[in-house]
Amino acid sequence: MEVVYEKVTINGVVQNRKTKPILYSATDIIYPVDGKLTNSTSRTQGCYNNDTENPRLNLICVIYPIIEIPAEAVPGHSWTNNNTQYLDHKEKFACGEVTFRLINNTQLVIWKPEKVVDKRHIRNCTDKIYSEMQEYANWFQKRFRCKLGLPEIYQDYHLAFQENDPVLRDYVEKNGIIKVVDGAGRVIAWWDQSKGHPEFETSDERIAETRVFAPMKIIWLEDKIPVLENKIDALESTLTNKVLNNLEEKIGSIIENKISQIIEKQLSRFFEKPKQPDSFKDQGLNINHEKEDFERGVIG
Structure with a gap:
């Protein structure tokens, strides 16, 4: 900003310009360009x-x-x-x-x-x-x-x-306004011709960006989708191989442990001495007693 003073003249000669300040006025450039707008x-x-x-x-x-x-x-x-x-x-x-x-x-x-x-x-x-x-x-x-x-x-x-789309321009010119409403019933964008020609208007910066950059974003996505598909396929293949290898290791470890336990148990049963029933033990004792009695009778 700069101060503008009234010019005081005497007989056509400009005197001190700072004699009487009358107002403030803007410079030619009120705000410098900073890259934002x-x-x-x-x-x-x-x-x-x-x-x-x-x-x-x-x-x-x-x-x-x-x-x-x-x-x-x-x-x-x-x-x-x-x-x-x-x-x-x-x-x-x-x-x-x-x-x-x-x-x-x-x-x-x-x-x-x-x-x-x-x-x-x-x-x-x-x-x-x-x-x-x-x-x-x-x-x-x-x-x-x-x-x-x-x-x-x-x-x-x-x-x-x-708005340059001929169909939309024709519709707006005939009907005056088109409103875009969200799920809550709020108007988020519209077409009208309040300025004398059809325009698309919104107060949402995201919608405005979408309006401008949607075609370029779609093209960018079309170029990126095959690359992403290849990366996903490679990732799926890597993960599948890794999971299968882990499963094989775990299953092999489980089988090995179970088989060794079964073999060890069977071997322990094979080498274990059989137990005699108590009835057999009693019969053996009776036979021994009868044998001793017989020997005493013969000797006596």
Whole structure:
């Protein structure tokens, strides 16, 4: 930002330019290009300058709480609605006309002109909006001597793509709008012609990315699927061989242990002496006693 002072002339000669400061104004470039968004100025409504791939970012607005009300009067159009007082102050910057709306002197809403966004940086829109809006908020604080709090998104911004499909264009031109609804009944995307020609719009960055990059992603997947199939087949073969080898080792170990136990048990039974029944032992004792008695009788 730079301060612009009123030129004081005496007899056509410019005197000290800093005699009477009248307002703050933006430089030619309000925010440097940092690779996130393209450096584009505001365009006329619905004009892409023949750019059909990059989306148009519109409804760019944030809201700030006013911590200290402006010390200087803010000029602009004021009105009251439902006991709420509004005041719109418009200022021209390098990007176009920016609107500052005061709500009951407690909140400040800033609207920025629409711009075309580089499709590669759709995911960074929110961060970039906050960064850019802070520049305008700083200007407002300096210009009207007030203090603002932390910003919030006031309204979901829209990412709009010019629709080139002839079938969709014809349908939108005849019916006005097509809505895409999710399982919860929420509208997540739509086609309309609010700018005079059919457009696809969404407030979801992921859907916008899908809209732009879906054809390239499909081609990439088609190229990768055969490679993935070969890798999966090789992995299945390796795992199958590994599992079979482990099973063979475990089964062989189990069989070997069981057979050795069975053989050992059978051998122990083969070499074990047979046990005589108790009845046989008693009969043997009786025979011995009879033999002893007989021998005593003969000798006596």
